Amino acid sequence: MNPNHPERDSPETEGTTDGTKRQSARFALITALLSVGLSALLFTAVLRNGAAWRDAVLRLFPAPGVESIQEPMEDLQARYKRMERERADLDKKLDRLVPKNHYLVVNTTGNTFRLYKGGEMVREGLCSTGSYTVLKAGDKMSWTFKTPRGMYRIQGKISKPIWRKPDWAFVEEGLPIPPANSQLRYEAGVLGNYAMSLGHGYLIHGTLYQRFLGMPVTHGCVRLGDDDLEAVFRSMQVGSRVFIY
């Protein structure tokens, strides 16, 4: 034992030193973990709010005003006169896009329609459009019942229409599909008093299920209530435009 440094060789103090070392290592580890945690928190805070802070700071810097230009004012003024004529010309062209007679706008999500004449709405109401049902018959046959979007024209107008049932109408009822010329395909009275063709088999017609108006229940056609159908039928001519969105 060294009398000058008794504590160094004492087993008790050796244990105490070890304990102190362990404790100091623990503290260091805790400090490191806390630092990493705190760092992660700060990092996440900046990551989440960085954009908002940036925008708040950017708002403090309004755009500099226009002080100078790279063209003489006389040139610009002359060009401005030409631009005024061009603007008037464009306005006329845009005005000509709006049909002067009746046109129909159908909202397939809200299942509503609006009838316009020369840009002014003259009638609005409920309709029914495609249900977005995909009917699957085995692996080979499937039909999607949706109303197409875009601009269409009335291709034809029919009073007292007779429905020529397509294949899906039989598949949906669990019936065998009859031949193309079969009498079973024809059914009167189900399309209401009038029908207007949009092409590709899509029609605007009436319905026996008036209580479903305003709901997406059709196989792609646009169904209207009796009174609305009559008003639309009388207003729209062959060639009139139908806008569906």
Place this chain on the structure above:
Amino acid sequence: MNGFQEKLSGIRKVARKLPVQAYFDWLKGQSRIKKLLLVALVALPAMYLLLISVVLPVGNIGKIPGYEPPATAADSSATVYKLSQEEKEWWLGYLSAQREIAIKKHRLALAGKDSIYLRLQLADSTLHLEIKGIPAYSGKMLDLELGAPFESITPQLRAEWAAAPFVMQRRNATIEVFPVVYKEAPKDTAEANALPSEPMAPEKTAVFFDLQFDRGLRLLVEQDEEPEPGDRRIVNAYMRREQRAQSASFLRAARRIKPFLPEMTVKFRLPAEEARALYRALPEQTHLLLQY
């Protein structure tokens, strides 16, 4: 023993111990380094992100992400004409007329195609969905908010940026574009008769959507009504997707040491049914015309 020798013998003693233990023993005595290390560990990553998100964007103020102005606009060699106050006003009117003409030309061009496109008029907060140039839907944008860069870019840059139609690149929403329902055909009439005859109730899910266009334009639309409690999960999932996308682009900027520039954001509210109809009407390659 002088001070230097004492230090040297201390280091030798430390070096003989286990490396980790030795490191901590050494660190114990280095209070200044400990502090520095702590500061670095805690604050440096966050400070770096702050640099990317705030300092660099402020340094790059007046730029729009994803948009390079035409070279002529930055021609420093051209003759410069100073404007009087009156001329400044006139010049802004000129820019506005120029922009209006450009938008009208694009409306006509889009109307020539079979396209459904959006037209936003920021001046009167109206929104128009046009088919072949005819407004099929017009609505009022409620609580319209424009992102910070709208205020920090020059009128000329804004006019050039907004002169052509924007094309939609991505969308994120709480609702599907096509609410498709799959149905197996019945095997016979008995099975067909057993199917429910009443249609499904119209969908009422809360409508929130984010449309991202080229040239850094972003449209954020929220339904005006408070979402139903049952829709909270869907709305939260949408918000999380938004936050994730935002964080990802932030980290991308941080990795490349590039400024996290703000997008030109237009945010507004619409009645739920109008927002739903609008979102579902938009085709994949929607064009948007921005008027202000």
